[in-house]
Structures are given as C-alpha cells and as structure tokens.
Amino acid sequence: MLIMRPASSEKLLNDYFSKCKPYYSPVHTLRSADSEVNQEAAELFRIGFADYLTGEYQKALNQFSNAESVLTGKNPSLSRSVHFYSALSNLALYRRHKSKEYIDNAIHSIIQAEQAARTSKDELYFFKGLIYTIADQKEKAAQAFQLISEQSRFYKDGARMLKTLN
Numbered sequence: 248m249l250i251m252r253p254a255s256s257e258k259l260l261n262d263y264f265s266k267c268k269p270y271y272s273p274v275h276t277l278r279s280a281d282s283e284v285n286q287e288a289a290e291l292f293r294i295g296f297a298d299y300l301t302g303e304y305q306k307a308l309n310q311f312s313n314a315e316s317v318l319t320g321k322n323p324s325l326s327r328s329v330h331f332y333s334a335l336s337n338l339a340l341y342r343r344h345k346s347k348e349y350i351d352n353a354i355h356s357i358i359q360a361e362q363a364a365r366t367s368k369d370e371l372y373f374f375k376g377l378i379y380t381i382a383d384q385k386e387k388a389a390q391a392f393q394l395i396s397e398q399s400r401f402y403k404d405g406a407r408m409l410k411t412l413n
Contacts (some may be wrong), residue, residue, distance in 0.1 A: 288314040304336040323363045330360035369399035
C-alpha cells in the first residue's frame, strides 16, 4: 500500500532552490524598458538577476533595491520582476540564516510583486503561500494557494501545500 505524505514547506523550499532556477523568464521584462530611467533599472535588474542565478542573494537584493529606487512606476513588468526576485532572494537567505527578517522582507516583496502584476500571477500566489506557510500564517497561506489556477504548473504543489495546512 502506497502512502502519500503531504509535502512540508521546508522540503518544497529545498526543491525549488536546489537548482537555483528562475521561475519565469524575465526577458520580456527587459525588452519593455523603454525610457532611460527604465533602461537603467533594467540594467540593475540584469546584474541582480545574474547574482541571483549564481546564489549571491545579498548582492542580488542590493541590485534589486537599486533598480527599485530608479523605477518610474511606469513599467509594471519590470517592477513585478524586481519584487518577485527580491522575494525569492529573501527566501534563499532565510534558508541560510533562518532569520525572521528575511521572511518579513519576502512577504513585503511578494505583495509588491502581486500588486505590480497584470497577468500570470500563479507563481506569485504559490510563493506567497509558501512564504506565509514558513511565517506560520496558515490562513493567508491557504488563501494564496487557493488562487492558483488548475492549469498552472504550480497547482499540484500548491494543492499539496494546502493539504499540509489543514
């Protein structure tokens, strides 16, 4: 008899960070940087994203913060990417240091990413749910997981996480 155990938030977090892979391609984000200020922000984001991919999460956060400071607010796609990868960088730093500060920062960043996003929010809902699970805010985590569409590649893991919350 096969017994399926629900996934733990720590296991899923380890799974998602084991290869340090991006969760969506920011290429379209960088192409949409039309103004001079947005181009500067896009370049800062590129540098931060490269740091993120090599596991230099603190450096990445610094670049994302710099990108955020020059953004004009007229580029929601770039803003979404900056905040999304800030959240993921904070999650990675939480894994290393187990500091509540990183979870609090991740929550703040993922909410900002969600506010900036116009479409494709499933990955945001998944990571928002994961962050809230780690922060022991189960009701908010459940709400986020329930928003993931069934067609999403995050649906299966979100449903598994939802079961662990009950």
